[in-house]
Amino acid sequence: MSTPDTSADSTSTPRLRASLETFPPYVPGKAPKEIDGLTPFKLSSNENYLEPLPAVVAAMVADAKNPALYPDDAALALRTELADRLGVSLDELIVTTGASELLVALTQITSDASTEAIYPWPSFEMYPQTTGLAGSKRVEVPVRDDGRHDLDAMAAAITDKTSLIILCSPNNPTGPALRDEEVRRFLDHVPATVLVALDEAYWEFATADGVVDGVALVADYPNVVLVRTFSKAHALAGLRVGYALAHASVIQGLFKAVIPFGVTDVSQTAALESLRHSDEVGIRAKEIAAVRDDFAEALRNQGWDVPEAQGNFVWLPLGPLSSAFEDACVEQAVAVRNLGDGVRISIGEKEGLDRVLTVASAFYAEHFG
Numbered sequence: 001m002s003t004p005d006t007s008a009d010s011t012s013t014p015r016l017r018a019s020l021e022t023f024p025p026y027v028p029g030k031a032p033k034e035i036d037g038l039t040p041f042k043l044s045s046n047e048n049y050l051e052p053l054p055a056v057v058a059a060m061v062a063d064a065k066n067p068a069l070y071p072d073d074a075a076l077a078l079r080t081e082l083a084d085r086l087g088v089s090l091d092e093l094i095v096t097t098g099a100s101e102l103l104v105a106l107t108q109i110t111s112d113a114s115t116e117a118i119y120p121w122p123s124f125e126m127y128p129q130t131t132g133l134a135g136s137k138r139v140e141v142p143v144r145d146d147g148r149h150d151l152d153a154m155a156a157a158i159t160d161k162t163s164l165i166i167l168c169s170p171n172n173p174t175g176p177a178l179r180d181e182e183v184r185r186f187l188d189h190v191p192a193t194v195l196v197a198l199d200e201a202y203w204e205f206a207t208a209d210g211v212v213d214g215v216a217l218v219a220d221y222p223n224v225v226l227v228r229t230f231s232k233a234h235a236l237a238g239l240r241v242g243y244a245l246a247h248a249s250v251i252q253g254l255f256k257a258v259i260p261f262g263v264t265d266v267s268q269t270a271a272l273e274s275l276r277h278s279d280e281v282g283i284r285a286k287e288i289a290a291v292r293d294d295f296a297e298a299l300r301n302q303g304w305d306v307p308e309a310q311g312n313f314v315w316l317p318l319g320p321l322s323s324a325f326e327d328a329c330v331e332q333a334v335a336v337r338n339l340g341d342g343v344r345i346s347i348g349e350k351e352g353l354d355r356v357l358t359v360a361s362a363f364y365a366e367h368f369g
């Protein structure tokens with residue numbers, strides 16, 4: 001029997017997976033800088049600036065469970081309500097700790113060092129993280145100049161190693177929503193063995209005609225998995241609840257890949273109550289969408305080239321000027337999200353958005369006027 005080599009010097013560190021070197025860590029949105037006399041606004045994480053519905057908070061408090069016990073691992077009450085509302089069966093649904101856990105689990109069940117994952121870019125920062133961690137080859141397909149997915153290029157990027165394709169509608173951070181017709185045309189070119197995840201984290205805010213309907217797609221395409229969350233329109237980001245709808249075989253795979261007991265009882269209760277108030281949630285999402293449209297229009301009137309905005313955020317494709325724009329907002333006690341290719345501004349209170357408009361106007365005059 002050979003003895004393990006323990007001679008490594010004290011500067012050695014544990015051997016971690018090489019794939020960790022291939023992608024950047026997730027960087028959360030910053031908090032606003034405190035500046036005397038200015039109310040700070042955090043417009044950097046696409047959080048809902050409205051509080052959860054009072055009935056949801058009341059249900060959480062009333063239904064607080066003994067924390068010595070594990071939660072319902074199957075999230076049966078929440079899944080049953082989702083199944084009823086979406087018109088699907090229970091075995092087509094899984095509830096997870098945010099959509100984030102789903103993105104990890106979806107990669108785990110499809111990807112490894114021998115496979116390839118295709119997704120648009122710029123898009124959600126977790127896509128490089130989860131697919132990179134699995135060791136799969138990352139095929140980032142640039143979005144078009146108008147911020148929309150280049151579905152033709154994505155279809156052309158498919159090889160016999162492709163195991164996962166991610167679509168994001170509305171796309172975080174660029175804003176446009178996919179249309180039903182273009183997604184169906186795309187799916188007709190995707191082999192049935194390739195899993196296509198449609199990330200609809202912001203679907204409730206979309207108001208354009210003909211926007212893709214993930215629920216209908218899943219019914220028509222057994223290789224589509226719909227990813228949704230309670231974090232954005234439901235204003236429950238702090239509770240970590242997301243769900244997926246897919247063919248039962250995919251859901252079975254996901255159940256093997258997620259953390260047992262991930263979603264606490266309190267989170268399940270809140271999500272269930274919020275779901276029961278979906279009408280109100282929808283109305284509030286449309287109010288936020290109206291503020292978004294006004295904000296985007298005001299920017300366009302200043303001269304900015306703002307892509308179609310269908311989420312609760314607006315994108316300024318600033319390229320190398322992104323940091324300068326972010327810094328100008330910081331000095332006004334507003335945190336926005338600098339993603340390198342541009343700056344994403346989450347819809348929030350009017351005062352914060354007005355301050356961004358003032359910054360944007362001066363910035364435009366200085367750099368493009």
Ligand SMILES: *Cc1c(COP(=O)(O)O)cnc(C)c1O
Pocket residue numbers: 046097098099100101124168172199201228229230231237240241242
């Ligand atoms: C916010 C977001 C998610 C994940 O949200 P969770 O809080 O983990 O549910 C997923 N996809 C996109 C595109 C997002 O912006």
